[in-house]
Amino acid sequence: MKGIRRLAQELDISIGTVSRALNGKPDVNEQTRQRVLEAAAAMGYMPNQAGRSLRQGSTKAIGFMMESGADAAGNGDNFFLGVFDGVQAVFSRHHLDLVVLPCSTEEDPTQYLQRMVARGMIDALIISATHRRDERIELLSAARLPFIALGRSATPGNHPWIDLDFEGVANRAVDRLVSKGHRRIGVGLPSNDINLGFVFLDGYKAALQRHGIPFDPSLVIRAKSTDRGGYQIAHELLALPERPTAVVLIYELMAIGLYRRLNEAGLRPGRDIAVVGFRESPQSRFLSPTLTCFRMSLRDLGIALGESLLASMPAYADIYPQGLVRRIWPLELVPGESDDFEIGAAASFQSR
Amino acid sequence: MKGIRRLAQELDISIGTVSRALNGKPDVNEQTRQRVLEAAAAMGYMPNQAGRSLRQGSTKAIGFMMESGADAAGNGDNFFLGVFDGVQAVFSRHHLDLVVLPCSTEEDPTQYLQRMVARGMIDALIISATHRRDERIELLSAARLPFIALGRSATPGNHPWIDLDFEGVANRAVDRLVSKGHRRIGVGLPSNDINLGFVFLDGYKAALQRHGIPFDPSLVIRAKSTDRGGYQIAHELLALPERPTAVVLIYELMAIGLYRRLNEAGLRPGRDIAVVGFRESPQSRFLSPTLTCFRMSLRDLGIALGESLLASMPAYADIYPQGLVRRIWPLELVPGESDDFEIGAAASFQSR
DNA sequence: GCGTATCCCGAAAACGTTTACGAGAATAGG
DNA sequence: CCTATTCTCGTAAACGTTTTCGGGATACGC
Structure with a gap:
């Protein structure tokens, strides 16, 4: 004898009453309910989920x-x-x-x-x-x-859905960079067809348009959403004939690899190039120079x-x-040092 | 009519035969089995898991x-x-x-x-x-x-269990550091009672004993297993009257915070202090200077x-x-720059 | 032709639970 | 005292599947 049947036998009540008692149904004497609850706790009884969900079509x-x-x-x-x-x-x-x-x-x-x-x-x-x-x-x-x-x-x-404000992040990032004089802003996107990449890109384009900056597809780099991807993004951006003066990223890990590649090129974020990351993470918090990113x-x-x-x-x-x-x-903007780099009206980024 | 019953009715066979056909039981005509399989695929039938697991007490x-x-x-x-x-x-x-x-x-x-x-x-x-x-x-x-x-x-x-070779890692880390002249080796452990902390500490102690180095409890710092914890570990180690010349960590994230705190103190891993991390991770791979750690x-x-x-x-x-x-x-040792720091026979670490 | 083995298949009993239904007892109202 | 209501509980039918059991058919050996 197992399960609720055993419990019922122990208490000398019917299994129906036991079930009602345990499930808080109204038509059971309060005193018996207590007895059932105590016995159930004592015997460590827990209802079999298969039986329950079979009967009521719900698994909780x-x-x-x-x-x-x-x-x-x-x-x-x-x-x-x-x-x-x-x-x-x-x-x-x-x-x-x-x-x-x-x-x-x-x-x-x-x-x-x-x-x-x-x-x-x-x-x-x-x-x-x-x-x-x-x-x-x-x-x-x-x-x-x-x-x-x-x-x-x-x-x-x-x-129903909930989504992060990728458009807002892209817009604010671009606004911020444009206000510091940037006009060639690279953007790192995921290489797969995950939707957030499209949304982010839309926001990026809209912001550029708002500022009257033409969209340059060559500034959009797609890579794996990892640190390695960030490395590659930096690599490809640096290889462009006319390099961007700023970069916006869509994954937190990308910033790590990007920093690395910039470092190899002797470039320091916030001094030689402006970087805006995406979501604040433990890693981004400890990057040096500190990363401008977004908190949630x-x-x-x-x-x-x-x-x-x-x-x-x-x-x-x-x-x-x-x-x-x-x-x-x-998401809330968290200013860091990585986008402190400002450029004048006609200035253009030069590597060294 | 739903489920297997519907399928059976459609085929005009009994539900028992349908079940046997689907589950690959032997006593069913191969021709009927094919019919059943086709019909099941056509109707998109998948057996109800609750009924199945209730009957056979297994959920797969x-x-x-x-x-x-x-x-x-x-x-x-x-x-x-x-x-x-x-x-x-x-x-x-x-x-x-x-x-x-x-x-x-x-x-x-x-x-x-x-x-x-x-x-x-x-x-x-x-x-x-x-x-x-x-x-x-x-x-x-x-x-x-x-x-x-x-x-x-x-x-x-x-x-049965499988566990990472914490003792081996601790031993190899200490061996490596001792061979470079270190005798005061700090160790960062988790602050909760997770077992790996004890195992790691045992390995650390055993290694010290093997090299005839007395165990100093004040060199053992317990902190959260995060980057923040690593920061705290560095902080506490630096505050010791006689500072360690090397540190061994047990979590990958700790290295990030530790680097940060060392950086604040003007100390560079591999030059002013030796650091050995634990598991290689994307983040550790991109630390600068590169972290000596272990791969798996x-x-x-x-x-x-x-x-x-x-x-x-x-x-x-x-x-x-x-x-x-x-x-x-x-785990396999991945040498990095972070423990390049060697000290002479009588040398002792001095802060600046 | 008869016994026997083999191959399929249908009927029905589980598995453990919830819940609709109805019945008995108790209570209330007249 | 009788009826109506309320409270409590037991009975039994589901839920969808697997699996045991047995029986009808067919084939085979003699």
Whole structure:
């Protein structure tokens, strides 16, 4: 005899009553409920999830899909760990558990997701690293599984999402650099078709246009979102016939490699070239010279993700009545020394 | 009508036969099997995991528990992502899926694990960041859930584990420094009771003893396993009445903060003080001067973890007949400039 | 023709839980 | 005292799958 049946036998009550007592249903005597709760605690009883979810079609678990490619993440500190913490803070209030689903580099993300959804292990999902055209969105919409995306996508659909303010960051970075006299501003983008690259580039272009600066495609370098990618970006920018006087980056790790390559060329950020990084990270905080970048709270982002996802689920919509959330997550500028480099009206960058 | 029942009705066969056909059981006509497989593919049928795992008590999913505290991990690059990739490479061969269980900072790891195990969501588990005394090991042993630990522990039990060669690293680091004339060697350890700190310290002490150098407890600094912790370690070491001439670190991120603090003090690693870091990471690779540290393959570690876990599971023991695995994972020394600093016989470090 | 083995397949019982339904007891109202 | 209501609980049917069991068919050896 196992499970709830054993518990019921021990207490000499029916299993139905035990179940009702444990689940806080109204029609059970308060005294018996106490007895049940005590006995359950004493015996260390926990309901079998398979049985429960089979019966009520819900698992009380929510997934978070991420790509587990070592460089796919491209975050210096553990970006996702910070987000998880916030998500869990929300979920734990509703006895929901977070399970992370890391998609291997060797597997197609859409197929992987299909398998995970079919597993019936999760009630809802958070997807991250959305691509320009993201089949996962179509898949999830078709499967009618509630989900939220961390990141926008060009894929149509009326699902909730939250995305970092890449356009705002690009705009402010360019504004700042232009105000210091820069007109040739290099930009480091990811080489894959992850959507944030397009958004960032749009912001960059819009800012240039606002300042009446023509867009030069050769200033856009695409590379892996790692330190090595940053190295390559610097390398390619330095190889241009007319070198840029400033660089804007989209991944925190890129700054590390970029510094390295600049250093090799005898160039110092903030003195010989202006650099604006993306998200502040432990590494960027300790770069020398200090990096001008943007700050955000990972935990708060996680909380927003969790709450917005629940808001899209019928069972929780009354608790989180925000409806369909589509939100641009702001970042705060953290000035550093890396973009102190100003140039005069007609000055142009010269290597040495 | 849903699920396998619908499929059976469509084909006008019994659900039992459908199930047998899909699961590759022998007693089904090869022709009908093909019909079933085609129909299943056409209808996009995937078996409900709850029903399946309820019946056969197995979920074909394996968990990986990690602490989701942003600083608890203490890894510069995404250490775990690399490991996941290797683990999945093994699991995918057996149609097993990896689910990551991030324990929030706000929750007790043991209670969290208890909940996850009781969920019945996973067939086996990998735990990481083992502590000196780790209640999770007792819990899992009692629950008879197959598991492997990434990290040793002083907790008794005959479970499999794989751990990095902290003792070997400490020994080689000290040997190397002593051979360059160092006798006062500071060591940066984690401030929590994670087991690797003790192992590392043991190796450090053993190496000192081997060289006839008395152990000075004041040279042991405990700090958070982050860049900030590294900063603090340098700070405290510099504040000692008799400063060390060399430092050994146990986390990759520590080197970043340590460099920073040394830089503030006008000290350059490899010229004024010798530094040996721990694991090679993207960040350490780009430190200047280059950091002497140790290299390992995250993916291979993941593969070993996966295979060793399966070896401990009855259902897979014949495929992976390695028995109870307890393995020290080697790391390869990567010489850098940071420990080039040599001192003469009677020389002693002086600040400036 | 008969026994026997082999090959398929259907019927039905599990797995552990939740929940709709109804019944008995207790209480209240008249 | 009778009826209506409320409270509490037991019974049993689901949920979707796997798997045991047995039975009908076919083939085979004698």
